[in-house]
Amino acid sequence: MKVRLLVGFAGPEILWEAGQVVEVDDATAERMLAAGFAELAEEIEAPEKKARSKVKKAAQEIE
Secondary structure, three states: OEEEEOOOEEOOOOEEOOOOEEEOOHHHHHHHHHHOOEEEHHHOOOHHHHHHHHHHHHHHHHO
């Protein structure tokens, strides 16, 4: 399940920053959601994706 982290996580094998979208197993995702450490990534559209599509559309109009 993809989640967007609301806090950072660090350990021997990972280094995740707040705002990063990561793929975790369903059980881990449920624990993160319940604790308020993450939100479902599918529920929100990434702001950078939205901005990129606007830039791409503007570039196409110029051509």
